[in-house]
Amino acid sequence: FIRKSDIPRKSRRHFIKSHYRLPSEAAVLITTRGKGSDKEEDNSPEHEIFSLGKSGRFKPNLVGDEERFERIGFGRMWQYLNPAIKNLIRVAIGLIPSYLWFGPVYTAVWFGITFFRNMFVDVVSASGTRPGNWYYKDINFDNTAQSLFWTGFSVPLLGMVKQQFDHICPFPLESIFFEWSKFFFLCIANGVYIAAHNKIRQFDSRIIRGNFFRSLLAWPFASMFAPIGNFMGVPSIVQAKFWSDMVAAIIEGTGKFRQQIVLRKRDFLEILPMLGSEDKAVQLTAMLDILYIWAKRQQGRACLYRILTDRRSDFSFLRLRKRKTTEKESSEYVELLIQMFEPERAQFELSNFILERYKSHEEIVLIELVQWHLAAFHLWVRKLKKRVRSLSVSKSS
Numbered sequence: 001f002i003r004k005s006d007i008p009r010k011s012r013r014h015f016i017k018s019h020y021r022l023p024s025e026a027a028v029l030i031t032t033r034g035k036g037s038d039k040e041e042d043n044s045p046e047h048e049i050f051s052l053g054k055s056g057r058f059k060p061n062l063v064g065d066e067e068r069f070e071r072i073g074f075g076r077m078w079q080y081l082n083p084a085i086k087n088l089i090r091v092a093i094g095l096i097p098s099y100l101w102f103g104p105v106y107t108a109v110w111f112g113i114t115f116f117r118n119m120f121v122d123v124v125s126a127s128g129t130r131p132g133n134w135y136y137k138d139i140n141f142d143n144t145a146q147s148l149f150w151t152g153f154s155v156p157l158l159g160m161v162k163q164q165f166d167h168i169c170p171f172p173l174e175s176i177f178f179e180w181s182k183f184f185f186l187c188i189a190n191g192v193y194i195a196a197h198n199k200i201r202q203f204d205s206r207i208i209r210g211n212f213f214r215s216l217l218a219w220p221f222a223s224m225f226a227p228i229g230n231f232m233g234v235p236s237i238v239q240a241k242f243w244s245d246m247v248a249a250i251i252e253g254t255g256k257f258r259q260q261i262v263l264r265k266r267d268f269l270e271i272l273p274m275l276g277s278e279d280k281a282v283q284l285t286a287m288l289d290i291l292y293i294w295a296k297r298q299q300g301r302a303c304l305y306r307i308l309t310d311r312r313s314d315f316s317f318l319r320l321r322k323r324k325t326t327e328k329e330s331s332e333y334v335e336l337l338i339q340m341f342e343p344e345r346a347q348f349e350l351s352n353f354i355l356e357r358y359k360s361h362e363e364i365v366l367i368e369l370v371q372w373h374l375a376a377f378h379l380w381v382r383k384l385k386k387r388v389r390s391l392s393v394s395k396s397s
Helices: 009-018 024-031 074-080 085-129 141-168 176-200 205-224 224-230 234-275 278-296 300-308 327-340 343-357 360-394
Strands: 018-022 049-054
Touching: 009 018, 024 049, 024 327, 085 141, 085 234, 141 234, 176 205, 176 224, 176 234, 176 278, 176 360, 205 234, 224 234, 224 360, 234 278, 234 300, 234 327, 278 300, 278 327, 278 343, 300 327, 300 360, 343 360
Parallel strands: none
Antiparallel strands: 018 049
């Protein structure tokens, strides 16, 4: 059981609809431990108690000759709709207000800015800043489509803010104060709108605050480069949008990239010592974890490379952990990985371990992982050994 006052506000409304409420008499006896209370206090939220078990739904007792007909609501239909169709619908709906406000050309520009910002953030967070490592599968098209949906409605909003500002601004239209004031209000309005739809999408509060303040950070850039944009005939709201997304791409891309680095290095620093365990099952589990992170997880290969080559400078700004691998530990781990992941022996041991410990659908995934990536990982570590030796020679000299 749980009191109504103890249910988080965000989920309280949904929780109340889907869970049993105890009768007030029983709830009062529970909260007062059998003593009871005055009738005036019976309606207090403190005495409203709900069961943690969800309320059941009535199921008719079918005879057998009824027509089987199940109504599918919009929510369920949308949940199971093909993702590509769902994304197309989102983008199409977002296009309507933007197109009605300033036509096809700047609608394409507006949506292009949003799309490339999301794409840049995804590929940078997944593969770093080198374009040669970028891959289209790293792009989260579902999140991109949702961004395009919401950005379409921001066009008339910012347009109306711009129109109202032009009417009430006391500064001359050609003055620098007019430009700086105009973009200040546009950036504020954009930040408030972004924070509002982030709240609707139930983003973390830190992300909401970050998205609001990145709009403020775009204000000086939009104001300084306004003469160029005005000379080219670009609408003010498009200029504000461009600089807001430019700042967002840099902040979000580097932030997500940093998070991936932190998570992958944390994983490796916890798993690598397990290779020296006396328990064979722990060793084999650690081998599977290392192989999976190296082959499947974002920044897995890059992080393991930096750990084994003892490249501390690449991570000094992250402050990941107090414990760092020494040069001796790095070389020892390289030798240990070469020995333990030797394909002829490791293939047999890992395959038997998988068949003994895991279920059928897990067996297929893990067996394919070992089959496709074990030899490649072993070859990669052997090449890395030469790199570690060359680095140690250069340091000693």
